[in-house]
Amino acid sequence: MLIAAGLLSACGSENKEVESGNTIHLRGKIEAENPKGSVVLLQIQPEGNLRDTLKIAADGSFDYSLKDFDPGFYRLMVYDQLPVVLAINQNDLEINVNAEGSTVTGSPEVELQQKINELMSGVSDAVARLQMDYAEAANSGDEDRMKKVDAEYTAMQTSLNDSLKQIIIASPANLTTLQILRDVITYEQDPQFVEDQLTRLQKEMPGLKILDLFEQKLEDIKKLAMGAVAPDISLQDTEGQTVKLSDLRGKVVLLDFWASWCGPCRKESPHLVQTYKDFESKGFELYGVSLDRNAEAWKKALEEDQLPGKQVIGVVNNEAEVAKTYSITAIPTSFLLDKEGKIIAKNLRGDELAEKLAEVLN
Structure with a gap:
C-alpha cells in the first residue's frame, strides 16, 4: 500500500478530453554530478515502449515537446537515479531533479498528491512498528499477539482508505485518482466505490485509452471477486x-x-x-x-x-x-x-x- 502511494509522488495532468495531434511540453532542469547514460521517457501503459530520448543542455535544462501521445502514466528515467513517475494528460509540466529528489508542478494532480502525502506522513512509521511487533510475536510463537497486530493493521488500513475516499470525492477527477483506485483502494476492498469513481472518471475524462484498459482489468478482477463463481477448469x-x-x-x-x-x-x-x-x-x-x-x-x-x-x-x-x-x-x-x-x-x-x-x- 505504501509503495503504491509512493509511486504517485511525481504525478501531473489535468482532466480534459484529449484530441488527436495533442502536444505538451516537459520542461525543467536536472542537476547531476558526472551524469552517465541518457534521460529517456518510457510509457508505463499500455505497451511500455520507449517513447523518446530527451536532449539535455550543458546546464542540465531541457524543453521537450511530447506530441501525439496517449494520456496515461510515464516514467522519466534520469541517468542512474530513481525514475520520476509522471501522469501525463493535457498540461505542460515543470520537472526538476537533483540529488535530494524530484519535484513536478503544473497540474491539478500535484495538489491532490500533496494532500495524500500529508495523509501518509505518519503511516510509514506506524506500519514499520507493526511489522516489528508481528515479527517478534511470530518468533516467540505468540499467536494472540499476531492476531492483535493483524487487527491493528486492518483498522489502520480501513481508516486510511476512508480518508483517501474523502479526498478523492472532494477533488477533481484526474489520473492520480485513477492510480489510487488501481493500486490502493482495490475493487475487492470496496467494489461499489471503485465502480462509482470509474463512472465519474469516464464522464469527466472521456476518450482516455487508459480508462478503457482499467475497465477491462476490472472485468477480469470481477471474475475472481469474492462471491463470484470460480471459472471452470x-x-x-x-x-x-x-x-x-x-x-x-x-x-x-x-x-x-x-x-x-x-x-x-x-x-x-x-x-x-x-x-x-x-x-x-x-x-x-x-x-x-x-x-x-x-x-x-x-x-x-x-x-x-x-x-x-x-x-x-x-x-x-x-x-x-x-x-x-x-x-x-x-x-x-x-x-x-x-x-x-x-x-x-x-x-x-x-x-x-x-x-x-x-x-x-x-
Whole structure:
C-alpha cells in the first residue's frame, strides 16, 4: 500500500478530453554530478515502449515537446537515479531533479498528491512498528499477539482508505485518482466505490485509452471477486483422466495452485494433508493445479508429499492458460469455494484454512 502511494509522488495532468495531434511540453532542469547514460521517457501503459530520448543542455535544462501521445502514466528515467513517475494528460509540466529528489508542478494532480502525502506522513512509521511487533510475536510463537497486530493493521488500513475516499470525492477527477483506485483502494476492498469513481472518471475524462484498459482489468478482477463463481477448469490427472472443477459442486473445495519447485508450496503440503484428513468426511475436497512444466517432477512431488484430493497439471503444450484465467502471478495461490462453486476466501494457510472449514462445514 505504501509503495503504491509512493509511486504517485511525481504525478501531473489535468482532466480534459484529449484530441488527436495533442502536444505538451516537459520542461525543467536536472542537476547531476558526472551524469552517465541518457534521460529517456518510457510509457508505463499500455505497451511500455520507449517513447523518446530527451536532449539535455550543458546546464542540465531541457524543453521537450511530447506530441501525439496517449494520456496515461510515464516514467522519466534520469541517468542512474530513481525514475520520476509522471501522469501525463493535457498540461505542460515543470520537472526538476537533483540529488535530494524530484519535484513536478503544473497540474491539478500535484495538489491532490500533496494532500495524500500529508495523509501518509505518519503511516510509514506506524506500519514499520507493526511489522516489528508481528515479527517478534511470530518468533516467540505468540499467536494472540499476531492476531492483535493483524487487527491493528486492518483498522489502520480501513481508516486510511476512508480518508483517501474523502479526498478523492472532494477533488477533481484526474489520473492520480485513477492510480489510487488501481493500486490502493482495490475493487475487492470496496467494489461499489471503485465502480462509482470509474463512472465519474469516464464522464469527466472521456476518450482516455487508459480508462478503457482499467475497465477491462476490472472485468477480469470481477471474475475472481469474492462471491463470484470460480471459472471452470478441465485438466488431466496423473492417469491422464480429465477432472473438471465443476464436477465437485456440492462440496467445499480448496482450489490450490502450486508447483514441485515452489518451496513455500511444498512447506504447506503437510498442513493440506492433515486438513484433508480432518474435513474430507464433512464435505471437503482439494483440487490441486500444478504449474510444473515437467510432469515427472510433478508426479514425484505428489508421491513425496502424499498430496490427496484431485490433482491435475495446469501446463498443457507448454502453456498455462489456467494461470492466465486465474491471474496467477505468484504461488502458492488458493481459492476456497463453497458448495455452489462461489469464491468465499483466498490464500488461507495452515490453521486459517482449518478454522474457515470448521466454520463453513460445521
